[in-house]
Amino acid sequence: MLNFGKFLKMEARVVVARDVLNEEKAVALVSKDFAERVSLKNGQPLKISRNKNSVTFRAVISEFAEGTDIVIPAGFYASQLADFNAFKQFTASIEVGDEVDTVDDFMNDR
Amino acid sequence: MICTGCSCLCDDIVIRDGKIFHACRKGVKHLRAEKATPSINSKPVSIEEALKAAGKIVKNANNLVIFGLDTIPCEAQEKAIELAEAKNAVIDDCSSFCLGDFVELILKKKVPTATLDEVRDKAYVILYWGSNPHQSLPRHMSRFTYYPRSGKRQRGYEEDRYLAVVDVRMSETAKLAKKGGRFVMGNDLDVIDSFFKAMEGKAGKHPEVAAILKEMQKADFNVIFGGLGLRYGLKGDYSRFVELIEKLNEISRVVFIPAGFHANMRGFNELMFKKTGFINAYDFSSGERITFGEAVKHADTALVIGSDPVKSLPPYIAARLAEINTVVVNPSQSLTARIAKVVIPTSISGVGQGGTMVRSDGLTVELEPFEESVSDAEVIISLLEVV
Known part of the structure; x- marks a missing residue:
């Protein structure tokens, strides 16, 4: 079994989906299979990076990510990672994160 | 009042003494926004x-x-x-970047369509493709598609509706389809190809689509709702999907309606x-x-x-x-x-x-x-x- 950590990045398939309850939270639904494969625990900060941008989400192991690796809610956080060519699905690199991001972390930089 | 929280435009919302009645959580959020x-x-x-x-x-x-x-x-x-x-x-x-391309197919009359009221009264197979109404259109299924007892479909979801979902992952709607209908998990182009193969009596990558075809043949009115997942899955080339709808209409009536966008897109x-x-x-x-x-x-x-x-x-x-x-x-x-x-x-x-x-x-x-x-x-x- 692979044990990913701060110094080991891995690739994951990420799907962006509507999630009314979580759309304002940095929550990433992770499939049970994928979580087991990378030894990811429920609640662990998960940093997802793509195209020089990254967001740290709180990982939640969920049946609603079955079929892919990770599902993130459509909204502000997903927009930091997606682009017009990969609006609904993309491959990203993941690693263990520190603190879960907030909207203000990004907005205060603007 | 009419809720303008999504493209369902629910017409049964009541606001009394500061309380909102009948709206879904999406509607409440829209109406209560700061x-x-x-x-x-x-x-x-x-x-x-x-x-x-x-x-x-x-x-x-x-x-x-x-x-x-x-x-x-x-x-x-x-x-x-x-x-x-x-x-x-x-x-x-x-x-x-949302479902405009699907609306264009309809306005240019490239695919047959219908109203949600017709769906509520007549539709048997309800196929959500790349769409999860549980989240994007929370009252779509209860007002127009799966649950209503209406018109020719008085026995509702228990006997008079067949729910099918095509998606790349297990969604809430897919979970429901898995119970009494059919859930096909896969790439959109592969699923389209499997439908064509099934119509030729052959098995494609997703042989389970044959069950959906069989159900469609039982009825004279079926509907496909296309969501953002399908739109992006087709990568800008809708010809194969349009061809599929034409072909499906040779075996039964199948209409197409885009699903899941802003109130007045x-x-x-x-x-x-x-x-x-x-x-x-x-x-x-x-x-x-x-x-x-x-x-x-x-x-x-x-x-x-x-x-x-x-x-x-x-x-x-x-x-x-x-x-x-x-x-x-x-x-x-x-x-x-x-x-x-x-x-x-x-x-x-x-x-x-x-x-x-x-x-x-x-x-x-x-x-x-x-x-x-x-x-x-x-x-x-x-x-x-x-x-």
Whole structure:
């Protein structure tokens, strides 16, 4: 079994989906299979990076990510990672994160 | 009242003593959103001052882009198109990266369609493809598709409906389809190919689609709802999907309706189609197609109406909007309002402003406002007066 950590990045398939309850939270639904494969625990900060941008989400192991690796809610956080060519699905690199991001972390930089 | 929280435009919402009845969680969130305040450079001002400042910015704009518009009534959208024409500006809405392409297929009569009322009364197989109404259109299934006992489908979901879902992952709707219908998990093009193979009596990558075909043959009215997952899964080439719908109609009646967008996206698409022959993303100076994502790179001014692109679009757009003169016209306090030069609050469509909207199936709906407040049409007319 692979044990990913701060110094080991891995690739994951990420799907962006509507999630009314979580759309304002940095929550990433992770499939049970994928979580087991990378030894990811429920609640662990998960940093997802793509195209020089990254967001740290709180990982939640969920049946609603079955079929892919990770599902993130459509909204502000997903927009930091997606682009017009990969609006609904993309491959990203993941690693263990520190603190879960907030909207203000990004907005205060603007 | 009519809820304008999504393209279902539910007409049975009651607001009494500050409580909201019958609305879904999405509708409640829409109706209870924190109100925006008029501001210039983030400092609170009167609405008159904000209007005056916005008028000056729009008048002096050399390269204006107007964006959003999907949550405002058709009458206000018409005025925004007029403003874009008067300023030789670019105008676009969310449909250029949402389900506009599907609406275009319908407006160009490339696929057969129907109303949601016909679906409620007649549909047997209800196939959600790349769509999860549980989240995107929370009352779609209870008002129009799977649960209602209506017309020829009096025995409802227990016997008179067959739910099928195609998706790349297990969604809430897919979980429901797994119980009594069929869930096909896979790539959209592979699933389309499997349908063709099944119609030839062969097994494709997803042989389970044969069960859906068999159910379709039992009825004289079936529907496919296409969502954003399907739109992006087809990668811009809809020919194979259109061909599939044609072929399915040789074995049974199958109609197509786009599923899951803003309250009046279709209204904007229809108005633009009538005016320009394009459904969105139009440059009045060149007569050519250009999306907001491209136009904003060259614009000196952005007028964002009833939308929050900082929340829903890639970060380069937020960075660009913060650099140029951005005017936001919106009922609620949005992330785009936080970086805008001028913010003008308007009322929520259907609450403080009336007019008409077009539901996802093309039905025109008259809004029933119960209080009077600043409307989007009034704001846009005031901008038109100064340019």
